[in-house]
Amino acid sequence: MRNPDLSSFHVQTPLCTNDQSNFRGNVGSRCLDDGRVRDAAGQLRLVYRTPDWEDFVKLAVTEIRQFGGTSIQVARRLRAMLENLIQTLPQERASLLRNVRS
Numbered sequence: 001m002r003n004p005d006l007s008s009f010h011v012q013t014p015l016c017t018n019d020q021s022n023f024r025g026n027v028g029s030r031c032l033d034d035g036r037v038r039d040a041a042g043q044l045r046l047v048y049r050t051p052d053w054e055d056f057v058k059l060a061v062t063e064i065r066q067f068g069g070t071s072i073q074v075a076r077r078l079r080a081m082l083e084n085l086i087q088t089l090p091q092e093r094a095s096l097l098r099n100v101r102s
Contacts (some may be wrong), residue, residue, distance in 0.1 A: 032050070032051070032052055032053060033050045034050070035047055035048045035049060035050040053093055053096065054096055057096055057097065057100060058100070061078070061082075061100045064078050065078070079101065082097050082100065082101045083101070085097050086098060086101070
């Protein structure tokens with residue numbers, strides 16, 4: 001008997017890759033918080049951990065590769081997503097995408 005969760009995975013993952021491309025485009029063009037809070041005088045008062053661009057990229061790519069790595073269609077869509085983002089995002093964000101693409 002086929003596991004319904006696994007049998008639908010190859011259909012759902014490419015769709016998720018398309019959605020993640022839109023999400024990454026939104027995150028990629030946004031100024032991400034640096035995790036520092038200053039008072040009115042500009043003195044640093046609090047430092048906290050917050051995800052940066054590298055964290056977002058690694059999370060997305062790692063999960064897609066881990067769970068969809070055996071699917072040619074998933075690999076093709078992941079590469080297309082990375083290529084699209086490399087062409088549309090600022091250079092400082094695109095360089096990390098080039099590294100994870102290889």
